[in-house]
Structure formats: C-alpha cells, structure tokens
Amino acid sequence: MLRSMYSGVSGLKTQQIKMDTIANNIANVNTVGFKQGDVYFKEMLSQDLGSSSAGAPFNREVGLGVSVGAIDTKFIQGALQSTGRELDFAIQGDGFFTVQTESGDTMYTRDGIFTWDSEGVLRTTDGHKVLGKDGQPINKQVQEVDEEGNPLTDKTGNPVMRDLTTNELMESFQINTFNNPAGLQKAGNNYYVESSISGQPQAYEGSSIVSGAVEMSNVDLSTEFTNMIITSRAFQANSRTITTSDEMLQELVNLKR
Secondary structure (H helix, E strand, O other): HHHHHHHHHHHHHHHHHHHHHHHHHHHOOOOOOOOOEEEEEEEEEEEEEEOOOOOOOOOOOEOOOOEEEEEEOOOOOOOOOEOOOOOOOEEOOOOHHHHHHEOOOOOEEEOOOEEEOOOOEEEEOOOOEEEEOOOEOEEEEEEOOOOOOOOOOOOOOOOOOEEEOHHHHHHHHEEEEOOHHHHHHHHOOOEEEOOOOOOOEOOOOOOOOEEEEEOOOOOOOHHHHHHHHHHHHHHHHHHHHHHHHHHHHHHHHHHHO
C-alpha cells in the first residue's frame, strides 16, 4: 500500500509538470517564433518481490511510479503572418537567426523582428546584434563597388557608402542549424544557446527568408486543450490512488482496535 501511495505521488508530480508545460504553450500561442513543448514520461525502477518458482514464465516485479523522461521542444514550422513591415523577417524551413549579446555571447532565434539602431547596426527587439554570414553584425551601409568589384572612394579617399537593399539584407543573414535542435538550451525571450546535446552550429542554406512577415507560434490550441483534459483526468486518477491506499491503511489500523 505504501508503494501505491508513492506511485500516486510520483504521478501527481509528473502530471503537474505536464500541466505546467501545457499552460506555458497556451500562454505563448501568439508569441512570435515560439515552439511548443511536450513532456514524455518514463517508468521508475521496479521492485523485485522475490524469485519466481522454477519454470515460471514471468518475473515478480512491481512498478514504483513514474518520472519525467524528457521535455521536448518541437521545432515544427509555424504559420507565417504578414506584417508589411520592412524589417520583419521569417525563416521558411529549418535554421535560426544568429545574434550576439553585448557581452559577446552567441544566441539563436526564430523571431525575426529587427530594427536599425542609431549607428546603423541591425538589432533584435532586445537590443542584440544580428550577425551576417561573415560573423560580424549586419550594418545598414555598405561600400559601393565598381563593375569589377573594386571598392569605390570619393576624391578625398573616403569610401562611397550606400544603404543595403532589402534583397541584400535577406541574403546577409547567418542562418545556422544543429544536428539536434531539440537539444538547444532555452535562454528566454525566444532565444536558444548551443549545448553539448544540440551539437555545434552549422551554416545552412536550405531555407528561404520571407520579408514583411513573421513566424507565429506553432502551438495548436485544440491539441493543448485535449492534452489539458487528459492530464487533468490523470491527475485525478493519481489522487484517487492515494486516497484509496489511505483508506486501506485505515482499515488495517482499525483491525487492531
């Protein structure tokens, strides 16, 4: 009976984590670039009740509950929503925009809402610099070149500068992917950082960049509400296991009276 109570408690804990994940998914249903989380369970250790008789086809083991096996991030493509804003970009396909914090750390995101700062550097809404294919922050101005590709200068020797076109900007982004994107560590605010599980970033050219649009959350509300009902019922069932075990213990106590 104590085993059943411990199993019920483990069930309550894991179902609560499942519900927390569902609640977070629903809360971020309109968050740009958000990716749905999902919880997977695994059986805990079993207790051997003793050796079976010779020739018996089965072992005598009883389970001791459940634990969280993994909390997976599903990097499924979200729907693209048109904004008409020139500096809104969405990745159609795999990969992440690469950004750099003020401390020099590199992070990755699917959120493509960018803006130019006062110095002409492309930044995220959080102020992180957006990196180009050369590994440097993308700058609004580039030096003009002649037909042979030689940099142009004016009469005083200063470089002749011009603004990037939208097409040039779209081709400038450093898009990286990973062997195991699900292994990326969440850094908050739609950012991810590399981990030993994700593997190292790799430049990726297989996706397309869409201008004037953003990728919305890939959360499916109908799925989340269904999971919420299932999780709620599972929580109730585990609660019932505990109360039933308690009633059985109470009956044993009453036998001594």
